[in-house]
Amino acid sequence: MLQLLRLIPLLAALALPAQAADISPEDYGFPLDNPFEATIASTPLELRASVPLDDDIDQRDYSLRLRPDREFSLPDNFWPVKRLGYRLARQDGPAPLVFVISGTGAHYSAAKTESLKRLFYSAGYHVVQLSSPTSYDFMAAASRYATPGYSRDDAQDLYRVMQAVRAQQHKLPVTDFYLVGYSLGALNAAFVSELDEARQSFNFKRVLLINPPVNLYTSISNLDRLVQTQVKGVDDNTTFYEMIFEKLTRYYHRKGFIDLSDALLYDFQQSPQRLSDEQMAMLIGSVFRLSAADITFTSDLINRRGLITPPDYPINEGTSLEPFFRRAMQCNFDCYITEQLIPMWRAQYDGGSLTQLIDQVSLYALEDYLRRSSKIAVMHNADDLILGPGDIGFLRRTFGERLTLYPRGGHCGNLDYRVNARHMLEFFRG
Amino acid sequence: MARFLSLLPLLLAAGTLDAHARPADEDGFTRPLDTLRFNPGLDQREFERATFHALAVQDPFESFNRRMYHFNYRLDQWVMLPAVRGYQYVTPRFVRTGVSNFFSNLGEIPTLANSVLQLKGKRAMNATARLLFNTIIGVGGVWDPATRMGLVRQSEDFGQTLGRWGVPRGPYLVLPALGPSNLRDATGLAVDFGIERQVDYLDYAQASGGEPGITALRLVDTRYTTDFRYGQLNSPFEYEQVRYVYSRARDLQVDE
CATH class of the missing domain: 3.40.50.1820 (Alpha/Beta hydrolase fold, catalytic domain)
Known part of the structure; x- marks a missing residue:
């Protein structure tokens, strides 16, 4: 029964x-x-x-x-x-x-x-x-x-x-x-x-x-949050990227040769060097943060907003973009929305609060x-x-x-x- | 009743299914982020720190390098890639594979020399075996039976040899047509070229000296087998990203 x-x-x-x-x-x-x-x-x-x-x-x-x-x-x-x-x-x-x-x-x-x-x-x-x-x-x-x-x-x-x-x-x-x-x-x-x-x-x-x-806001908040995970193996001398490369080095030492095939990632995750969930989250989050930096820099430059690049700064093919990369990289998706998207939306469409924006773009x-x-x-x-x-x-x-x-x-x-x-x-x- | 009984195995199976699945909420959502341990203040700056650190590649000739990067980008779009498309159009695939194998087989000579110079006996043996099998059974290197026998191609160059004996990378350099390099690896490239000339394996050096078409074919083949496309990272900071990844990947090759 x-x-x-x-x-x-x-x-x-x-x-x-x-x-x-x-x-x-x-x-x-x-x-x-x-x-x-x-x-x-x-x-x-x-x-x-x-x-x-x-x-x-x-x-x-x-x-x-x-x-x-x-x-x-x-x-x-x-x-x-x-x-x-x-x-x-x-x-x-x-x-x-x-x-x-x-x-x-x-x-x-x-x-x-x-x-x-x-x-x-x-x-x-x-x-x-x-x-x-x-x-x-x-x-x-x-x-x-x-x-x-x-x-x-x-x-x-x-x-x-x-x-x-x-x-x-x-x-x-x-x-x-x-x-x-x-x-x-x-x-x-x-x-x-x-x-x-x-x-x-x-x-x-x-x-x-x-x-x-x-x-959309839940999604970007999740992505922004991924770089806030507690990752092991990171200290004053070793940054997160260096740690990943060190793991790869040790992995290839064991394997005996460098192999960049598609199967690498599965094999790597079976090895003692495997990444924890937090480390993988950090890696995914970092990739998205680099995208956020690109958007922040490009949008600012094209619209000459002066948040990242001074509006009349002379740029040619030899100009170093490093100072702007450093500045843009500190802006995550939330920062981009607050500093660039919302002001643009208010100016163009008489927009209101963040909640209203979320409703309109999701x-x-x-x-x-x-x-x-x-x-x-x-x-x-x-x-x-x-x-x-x-x-x-x-x-x-x-x-x-x-x-x-x-x-x-x-x-x-x-x-x-x-x-x-x-x-x-x-x-x-x- | 009997009909219900026949459902029992199904239900039991469903029970075991649940044991494997990640717990889901009433919508069926497993909330993957809930299992992660976060920094309590959510104020960690590790991404920023790591990325700042990655920008610290010795690059005193940055302005020149950036111009060369743009020059190469244009050369690639207007000369190299159209040449590759033409090559793909006029040759069937087995010919292109044969050409790639042939040049790759020639590349075993510097690999062998550099494995010896780095005292890597196993790798030197691997290169020798590949060279012999591919040249004899693979008819001058056009086929690659060695890989099928489990002898994986593991290339070594003089830049790696220098690195192995402690020579630092030196300043980052973008070479005309060849792309990212540094002082150490650019030197290595010149030495490897010299080794190949000296050995003159299969009379290649002599033949290509008198016939620029062979060198052109090699260049086109190199581009054909290289996956990288300018603009593929699709970032205004592609230069910085390529610089870091190149430098770190070379360290990896040297260490390994």
Whole structure:
């Protein structure tokens, strides 16, 4: 009888309509149950979806001239980012086209954008890879206010870029348009999709959000907090980076030779030098802090705000940027929002408090749209570092069965796992 | 009742599943950050300290180096990468792999010399064995049977030899076309080049002396096999980041 009572929650759950597709760890089979390890190492090679080699992909990099004024107003050492680059992989004949939006600070050629490209290309799609609106090149070459974080502005910038890509590639035979983004790029994709309902340039057939932040402020607070973990092995003589290199040195001594293969990280985590959760968190946090420094420096310089670089400071290709790097590096995401994003938002849009900003830039702002748009789906992980309590509840309520929740993967660590790859393709096929 | 009984194994299995899974809240969220030990004041400055420290690479010629970095960036975009694309267009992959193997096989000569100079017997034997197998069975190095036999390529250069005997890195240098280096490694590069000329393995030095096409092919192959792309770090501080990682990675190679 007791056993029967245990069935009640199960039956109750079955009775609820449109439940999210939750997958148990055993059915899922993704081997890394540590979210920090998954985030850093991503999927073991042998479990990744099989995709074509780069040599077999017909792809090229192109560039767009979107902000000619910046060619004069930006210092000389910005020459590589005065035009916006993007990558196009083309099929031989007519095919659907997927736009891929990269995550925080990421270039269009970032590893995760590349692996999504390989996957969709192998399934017969043309693929256009775009840099994140928070990335150095996008801010300089494509962004109107160069102060990323205000999601509607970022979506408009992205939309203009996508239209310019379409115009430049007007001979490419495209049957339908699809949109996918990961991490911050997924939040961007949601706003772009909403914008497209009004503008109708693409009429996306399907839009896929992979590991989006739900509350943007929760996500950046989590990331800022990662560099506050208690790490062992750091003292007056050894900084955190030095400690990592020392561990690597000892590891290679044992191994006998240096090997930089993809398997390195798994093997390393099996060795006595393995990193603790706190150390891995610090490493992930450091990477994001470097992105925050790039955003802080670039946004300040383009808008001549004088917080990091004095407005008339002469900069040429030989100028040392170290003093500005030192200053920008001390500004985390929270500092960037307080010092640059909020003042810009207040000046441009008569904005109010931080709470209002959060509501406007997070997924909450699109709740109604997301609830009724059956063409949009989310894939997320139960152990993603950028989420806070309640975020998955919001996704369940808003997306219903269009949410696929994986039990493992950390932040985007399972993006190229076979099962995820299959689900992505199935969703696009409809 | 019988139907319910058939559910029992399922329920028992579900019980064991839970034992493996990380505890989740009512939404199914496992709250990964809750397991971390944080600095109680959240005022730790270790990221800043470590990054400041990483900027302390000896770089007295910074202005020159930065200009050279931009020169190389343009050279790469306008000459090297287009050359690689043309090369990929006109050759099938097995030819390119053969070319890479061939030049890599030539590179075993400086590796062998430098392993001996560093008294690394095992590595010298590894290089010798690779050289013999790849040259004889691999037909002049075009195939790489040695790697399949488990002899991993482990390169050693004269910069590492100097480092091994205590020569410091010296000032950071960005070399024309070749990219990040320092005084020690640039010297090493010149010596390795000399070793290859002297040994004249497979008459390569002689042949390439009379035929600039071979040297050009080697340059294109080097670019083809190097993954690094300028702008890929996508940071206004790429120069600083490359400088630190290069310097630290070379230390790692020297120590190992």
